[in-house]
Amino acid sequence: MSHAAVTAKRPNSLQGGQLPKWAPLAIAAGSLAVSVGLCLATGIESKIQWGLIAAILYIVGTYVISARVENRRQAKDRIATSLVWVAFLLAVVPLASLIWATVVRGIKVLDGYFLSHSMGVVGNSEPGGGVYAAIIGTLEQVGIATLIAAPIGVLTAIYLVEYGRGALARAVTFFVDVMTGIPSIVAGLFILSILLAFNLNFSGFAGALALTILMLPIVVRSTEEMLKLVPNELREASLALGVPKWRTILKVVLPTAIGGITTGIMLAVARIAGETAPVLLVVFGNPFINNNPFEGPQASLPLYIYQQYSLSAGSDAGIDRAWAAALTLIVFVMILNLAARALARWKAPKTGR
Incomplete structure (x- = not known):
């Protein structure tokens, strides 16, 4: 065989x-x-x-x-x-x-009235009232924190990836790592200590500063990783044509990584949008509408949820408002993420055939 x-x-x-x-x-x-x-x-x-x-x-x-x-x-x-x-x-x-x-x-109380009215003189255990003041406060506080943290975080990441060498870069990386693990209550206590030291009042801006501390390391880390993913060949080709390095970063590196950078910023926004502890310490909450984030206590959605659940004495009205505010916060974060994805897709570099 x-x-x-x-x-x-x-x-x-x-x-x-x-x-x-x-x-x-x-x-x-x-x-x-x-x-x-x-x-x-x-x-x-x-x-x-x-x-x-x-x-x-x-x-x-x-x-x-x-x-x-x-x-x-x-x-x-x-x-x-x-x-x-x-x-x-x-x-x-x-x-x-x-x-x-x-x-x-x-969904029980989430309607147009709930979204367009504030608590005002309505007690936490009484029916009625709404979340309008909290929505305004969250939009202003998160918006201010994003306006501060996003450019600083992106510029820091650019320095670490494109220019960072030596002791300064290592020190910046170390402090970014330390800030990543800071509990939110510590950020609130830090801003509170500044308010007490300079005899300043509670305000939405103080809450935005506390949220900035929490948002900054996330933006730095996510942007840094996205910039590292940009192929070096793109940088080398641009530099070989005589383009300055700063212009290479602005016109080649950032447009290539804009999708990931935007996603990282939105993740940081989602991270801070639900923070309660720092807002409770330095914003203090306000049942009335306060459109000025630089003066007086202000409401926010996470703080509103906490107050309605803890101060309503177990009443069904307060608990329903807390759940409705939680649903509003989820929708708010979802809209931000969808907008970020649409912006990243729109700004992404187009590849020809």
């Missing part, structure tokens, strides 16, 4: 049966059904435990079935894919549950 005939008869460990495309869905459905049956039989009522048991059964079932039908190599590949899907669902399910609960509970 020839060597070729022996090789043909010998089974190849890399070949075997193939599971159909619908097999993962069938295994997932079967795992969920078995999990529900086991939990009902044993008296387990927590749906979270149902899901965790179903996830374990899905991973084990995928490996066993794939190993028997296909081979161990393919089974290991499928179990890695299953772990990725399980991790994805573990991240998405709490987020979807949070959004669903916020929408269901916040």
